[in-house]
Amino acid sequence: MACLTAARAAGLPLATSLDLAQAAADVVVHRPGTSVCSTEDLAVHLGSFADTALSAEDLARRIGRDREAGLRIVLTNGCFDVLHRGHTRYLNQAKQLGDVLVVALNDDDGVRRLKGPDRPINALADRAGVIAALSCVDYVTVFATDTPIPLIEALRPDIYAKGGDYSAQMLEETPVVEAFGGTVRILDYVPERSTTAVVQKIRTSAEPAAEGAP
Secondary structure, eight states, X not given: OHHHHHHHHTTOOHHHHHHHHHHHHHHHHXXXXXXXXXXXXXXXXXXXXXXXXXXXXXXXXXXHHHHXXXXXXXXXXXXXXXXXXXXXXXXXXXXXXXXXXXXXXXXXXXXXXXXXXXXXXXXXXXXHHHHHTSTTOXXXXXXXXXXXXXXXXXXXXXXXXXXXXXXXXXXXXXXXXXXXTOEEEEOOOOTTOOHHHXXXXXXXHHHXXXXXXX
């Protein structure tokens, strides 16, 4: 009610004021006991709905606040070029491992190094926007290195999650995570669900039309 009143007093439309009041209520009900929502709390909460990747500095600030609140941080990474069921199942499983899910995306140059010169299909801004829109994802960030090890060392997540087509022993990241007391978790693999397969199917289905075109 205080947020609603303040918004109306500032001249905001009723619908906008109600949205802000609801956001403030969301902040409060997710905390134990009696709490209040400060202006900074509200700004951070609303910022979590942004469809862009966070800078390293902004992400570090938010993770710092979450960790002070006793929340468990889960980090995963990948290209997430053409989103499919395997991705969404995996990300939902990752979120269930803790309280805050951070998804780190390979930048476009990194995707090309991993997948070849004709990838990514979707540029970084589009990939970040799609991943950020998922309800299970709290923060999206980007890394330009060949592995996410520098990011892992900076964030020190409680849990580092990867898809089931890996094993912990295969990952260069495992000793880094375990060195600061974190845990590596390998999640379920959804067979026959991959971006490469989706892209190949699209290209194959488009070939007859291309050949018959004038």
